[in-house]
Amino acid sequence: MDCLFCKIIKGDIPSKTVYEDELVKVFLDINPSTNGDMLVVPKKHIENIYDLDDKLLLHIHKVIKELYDLLREKLSCEGLTIVQNNGHGQEIKHYHVHVTPRYSNDKLSTNKNTDILVSIDDVFEQIKD
Numbered sequence: 001m002d003c004l005f006c007k008i009i010k011g012d013i014p015s016k017t018v019y020e021d022e023l024v025k026v027f028l029d030i031n032p033s034t035n036g037d038m039l040v041v042p043k044k045h046i047e048n049i050y051d052l053d054d055k056l057l058l059h060i061h062k063v064i065k066e067l068y069d070l071l072r073e074k075l076s077c078e079g080l081t082i083v084q085n086n087g088h089g090q091e092i093k094h095y096h097v098h099v100t101p102r103y104s105n106d107k108l109s110t111n112k113n114t115d116i117l118v119s120i121d122d123v124f125e126q127i128k129d
Helices: 004-010 054-075 120-127
Strands: 017-020 024-028 038-042 079-083 097-102
Touching (some): 024 054, 054 079
Antiparallel strands (some): 038 097
16 A cells, blocks of 8 residues: 555654554644644554544544643643544545644634635525434
């Protein structure tokens, strides 16, 4: 398999590993948005959330909670953004979670696609049961 994250997990590509256990590896993002930006990656190749079992999903979020404590203590971050993409927008087809520490001066954008948004009422009508 020619998966970048699988190569990092196997040690074929070096990483700045922050945490590792039998299920996941956490390493610093080489293209960070803020100081301490990291990725939580399951060691087993799983493409997206549909293939992820609930036990691993819970474990990943427990690890993220511990990472938040670490980031607050060591880097004095003031918040945390957690992002996970599937399909469109997922650059590497190996499930991973972006854990981005937030700082009052980080200048990360929260731009919205206002030019393509429809009313919240229209969306609700489309997705409600």
